[in-house]
Amino acid sequence: MNDRNRTxxxxxxxxxxxxxxxxxxxxxxxxxxxxxxxxxxxxxxxxGKTARRMSLGxxxxxxxxxxxxxxxxVGRKIINDNDVPLDxxxxxxxxxxxxxxxxxxxxxxxxxxxxxxxxxxLPAINVNDAIRITKKGIDANxxxxxxxxxxxxxxxxxxDYQAASEIYGRGAQIEGAPPWMEAMKAKMAADGGSxxxxxxxxxxxxxxxxxxxxxxMARRRLLQLDSLDQRESLRKFLAAYQARTGKCPSSWKExxxxxxxxxxxxxxSGAPLDPSGAPFVLRPxxxxxxxxxxxPAK
Amino acid sequence: METTAxxxxxxxRTESRQGKLWRISAIARNAFREAVRDRVLYxxxxxxxxxxxxxxxxxxxxxxxxxxxxxxLGLSAMLLFGVFIAxxxxxxxVYKEIExxxxxxxxxxxxxxxxxxxxxxxxxCLTLLVNVLVMGVGVSLALVxxxxxxxxxxxxxxxxxxxxxxxxxxxxxTALLFSSFxxxxxxxxxxxxxxxxxxxxxxxxxxxxxxxxxxxxxxFTSLYYLLPNLSNYSFITPAAHGRAPxxxxxxATALYAFVYIAVILAAATLVFxxxxxx
Numbered sequence: 172m173n174d175r176n177r178t179x180x181x182x183x184x185x186x187x188x189x190x191x192x193x194x195x196x197x198x199x200x201x202x203x204x205x206x207x208x209x210x211x212x213x214x215x216x217x218x219g220k221t222a223r224r225m226s227l228g229x230x231x232x233x234x235x236x237x238x239x240x241x242x243x244x245v246g247r248k249i250i251n252d253n254d255v256p257l258d259x260x261x262x263x264x265x266x267x268x269x270x271x272x273x274x275x276x277x278x279x280x281x282x283x284x285x286x287x288x289x290x291x292x293l294p295a296i297n298v299n300d301a302i303r304i305t306k307k308g309i310d311a312n313x314x315x316x317x318x319x320x321x322x323x324x325x326x327x328x329x330x331d332y333q334a335a336s337e338i339y340g341r342g343a344q345i346e347g348a349p350p351w352m353e354a355m356k357a358k359m360a361a362d363g364g365s366x367x368x369x370x371x372x373x374x375x376x377x378x379x380x381x382x383x384x385x386x387x388m389a390r391r392r393l394l395q396l397d398s399l400d401q402r403e404s405l406r407k408f409l410a411a412y413q414a415r416t417g418k419c420p421s422s423w424k425e426x427x428x429x430x431x432x433x434x435x436x437x438x439x440s441g442a443p444l445d446p447s448g449a450p451f452v453l454r455p456x457x458x459x460x461x462x463x464x465x466x467p468a469k
Numbered sequence: 470m471e472t473t474a475x476x477x478x479x480x481x482r483t484e485s486r487q488g489k490l491w492r493i494s495a496i497a498r499n500a501f502r503e504a505v506r507d508r509v510l511y512x513x514x515x516x517x518x519x520x521x522x523x524x525x526x527x528x529x530x531x532x533x534x535x536x537x538x539x540x541x542l543g544l545s546a547m548l549l550f551g552v553f554i555a556x557x558x559x560x561x562x563v564y565k566e567i568e569x570x571x572x573x574x575x576x577x578x579x580x581x582x583x584x585x586x587x588x589x590x591x592x593x594c595l596t597l598l599v600n601v602l603v604m605g606v607g608v609s610l611a612l613v614x615x616x617x618x619x620x621x622x623x624x625x626x627x628x629x630x631x632x633x634x635x636x637x638x639x640x641x642x643t644a645l646l647f648s649s650f651x652x653x654x655x656x657x658x659x660x661x662x663x664x665x666x667x668x669x670x671x672x673x674x675x676x677x678x679x680x681x682x683x684x685x686x687x688x689f690t691s692l693y694y695l696l697p698n699l700s701n702y703s704f705i706t707p708a709a710h711g712r713a714p715x716x717x718x719x720x721a722t723a724l725y726a727f728v729y730i731a732v733i734l735a736a737a738t739l740v741f742x743x744x745x746x747x
Contacts, residue, residue: 227668228548228699231541231706239530239538281710284534381533 215270219277226278234279241271241285245292259469261295269293269300276304280311283318284382290321291385294328301325316348317379323355324372332363351375370396394466397446405443405451405458419456492580493588500562500592509558509596512550513603519546524611535615540622540709543608544629548705550604551597551637552664558596559644560656562589563741583738590645590734597637605630622711628719629708635726636702640664642733643697649741666692667699697729 217225226233248263272293275285286308293301305322312318319342326335336359343352355375358368370393377389412426413419420426427441435443442450449464460466504510520543527538563586566572575585605627612620643663647656666673670693677689701722704714714722 224669224672227665228703228705229545230703231537231709232545234706235531235534235538235541238532238534242530242532279706279709281706282537284532288532383533 219274230278234275237275316342316345332359336360394446496588497591500589501595504596520611537709539611544705547604555640556660559641560648560653582742601634625713628713629704632702632704642730646737649737667697670698
């Protein structure tokens with residue numbers, strides 16, 4: 172065999188070998204038993220402090236890795252379990268999320284995004300973990316007023332308006348904190364459970380957050396608040412209709428002319444549209460969100 | 470008469486000093502050329518690919534944290550590649566000359582053992598300098614790419630790059646010291662262990678403080694002061710948050726590196742001078 176033939180033969184071995192290996196991998200993939208869903212949620216082998224020691228000066232990179240792993244962990248669950256709002260992931264069994272975020276923030280205590288994520292996502296899973304991680308962030312970054320905003324948000328969700336007011340007040344004293352933090356302190360103390368306070372919280376969150384997912388969650392919550400106002404108005408209108416005619420409308424078409432006269436946006440079937448553009452669903456003398464609407468039902 | 474003799478002696482000393490510097494620089498240039506010929510700088514290609522990939526894809530994975538990830542990844546890769554070069558090239562600097570028997574040709578000329586070691590050391594430091602400079606530019610360009618223009622993190626990464634370079638200089642000296650009396654494999658292992666222990670030095674101090682026995686406490690305290698404290702040179706994470714070290718800190722760490730390198734090279738020369746090449 173001359174040199175040229177030998178080169179061709181070896182080249183063929185390489186190409187055919189790679190092709191065979193790829194085919195074999197495909198075959199092995201089909202033979203492999205299905206992944207145990209609980210195996211994904213195995214506990215982390217190392218805690219944050221140990222990981223920091225083991226990182227040998229690469230702790231920032233390790234923190235980034237844990238952060239990306241947290242996002243992927245949540246992302247994978249969301250893909251598997253339909254599209255749910257970021258602040259309502261309690262049903263997804265995200266038991267690894269708190270340790271992952273805890274490790275990321277131990278590795279890089281100045282990394283603010285995992286604290287924000289913990290404050291938004293964790294309350295629906297384990298509120299104590301959410302408070303602990305956010306407080307840890309405040310201890311490590313006492314001048315980051317946004318962390319006080321997040322902690323205030325957690326307390327507000329728990330209806331602990333006094334604690335929320337206190338935290339907003341502490342955050343407001345930090346140099347560079349926006350003036351609305353002081354206003355939030357007063358609002359929480361006086362009117363913590365109102366829809367106006369909720370609107371203020373989500374508006375600020377939407378304006379301040381750099382995370383697209385958090386901004387999207389805040390946007391959807393704002394749409395939800397608007398839709399609650401709309402639904403209240405529609406219910407009043409339906410009650411008035413029932414009082415006048417003695418019956419509930421059987422379809423939106425029946426009352427469409429009134430909506431048009433009031434400049435309420437309606438679709439082709441005459442159904443009024445929610446703030447996301449989806450039609451409301453008519454129940455006898457009641458109104459509900461369309462299940463396809465992007466506005467969260469809860 | 471006495472004045473003339475003193476002038477002649479002084480001229481000879483100056484000439485001798487200049488000759489020494491010339492010989493060291495010739496060995497250093499040669500070591501640099503050898504590293505380039507050994508394709509050591511090929512790692513830069515890998516680095517560029519890594520950063521390009523990171524710039525394009527990390528944004529999708531990191532939830533809008535691509536700038537931080539690029540700095541963390543870029544500077545960590547710079548340190549990691551640098552450590553591998555310092556260890557694997559550093560341990561072979563002397564060994565290869567002995568194995569190829571070229572060291573006999575070098576020492577048949579008026580070249581001192583110390584000059585040889587310092588020249589080799591500086592040659593590898595020059596290679597590492599080129600590496601970290603190109604990588605630093607690469608990280609800066611990646612930041613420009615993701616920010617679509619000037620990025621505020623660019624000025625803060627360069628002090629961190631300087632600290633990484635100092636750490637690599639320390640490790641190179643350590644590798645050279647071990648290779649002056651040991652085999653390449655063992656030298657690489659020992660240098661890598663120094664790298665690990667160097668990043669654990671703060672733990673050594675806390676361990677010493679927590680120990681009851683005075684002997685153990687003395688041992689760990691001695692180790693803390695004896696081994697290079699490499700954690701001082703870790704400034705990657707603060708750099709990713711836009712924080713730069715103070716000039717005082719950089720000066721102190723540079724002085725520490727200078728003193729430590731001088732000690733290691735002196736020890737390496739001492740050991741190497743006793744080796745018999747006849």
